Amino acid sequence: MKREILVASLLLMAIIVAPAGAFSADRLQITVNEDASADITFNYTLSWIETIAVFLKITxxxxxxxxxxxxxxxxxxxxxxxxxxxxxxxxxxxxKITDAAGGKTYSTPGLDFTEAQAVLDGYWFAPLVEADFSPAQTVVWFPDGHEETFSDQSAIPPLSHTVL
Structure with a gap:
């Protein structure tokens, strides 16, 4: 029993004195398919407190x-x-796909990453985490291979590209 109390006390002290952890959005890749669907891959780095929260199935x-x-x-x-x-x-x-002269225009929605902070604020560990939800790199690929790239943007504007 004394050992558990000691371990719990040490963990609590480590949490109190440890620097805040940081979540970072590393890369967002969006591949727009011919049928207007998209394959989205989001690479991120979790802080130690977030890793614990995931391990404990808190988030x-x-x-x-x-x-x-x-x-x-x-x-x-x-x-x-x-x-x-x-x-x-x-x-x-x-x-959204619209017909264009000799091809199709693909229009993608804008994405705003600042709203993610409100979600994070709902967790008990939010004061312990410094989060950067703006991907270091965002790449949007269209069906013909055309790409749009953004760096450290908190929002990605709507995009339109015509595939001939």
Missing amino acids: DPAQELKSALEGTLGVPVTVTSAESDLASFSAAEFA
């Missing part, structure tokens, strides 16, 4: 990201894989 980054994407996009999103540092999704009807 699930893949499910949190899925919910955020569904809320932003307004379409169903499926988690296709989840690991400790990345999550992959499939989003039906991600882009």
Whole structure:
């Protein structure tokens, strides 16, 4: 019993005196498919406190990201894989397709990462975490291989590209 109290006290002290952990969004890759769906891969780095929260099943980054994407996009999103540092999704009807002279124009929605802070603030460990939700790099690929790249942006504007 004394040993458990000692271990719990040491863990509590470590949490109190340890520097705040930092979540970072490393890379967001969006591949727009010919049928207007998209394959989305999000690479991130979790802080030690977030890693513990995931291990204890307090939070699930893949499910949190899925919910955020569904809320932003307004379409169903499926988690296709989840690991400790990345999550992959499939989003039906991600882009809107319109006919253009000799081709099709794909229009993607804008994405705003600042809303993720409100989700984080709902967790007990939020004061212990410094989060940067702006991906260091965001790449959007269109069906013809055209790409748009953004660095350290808190929001990605809506995009349009015509595939001939």
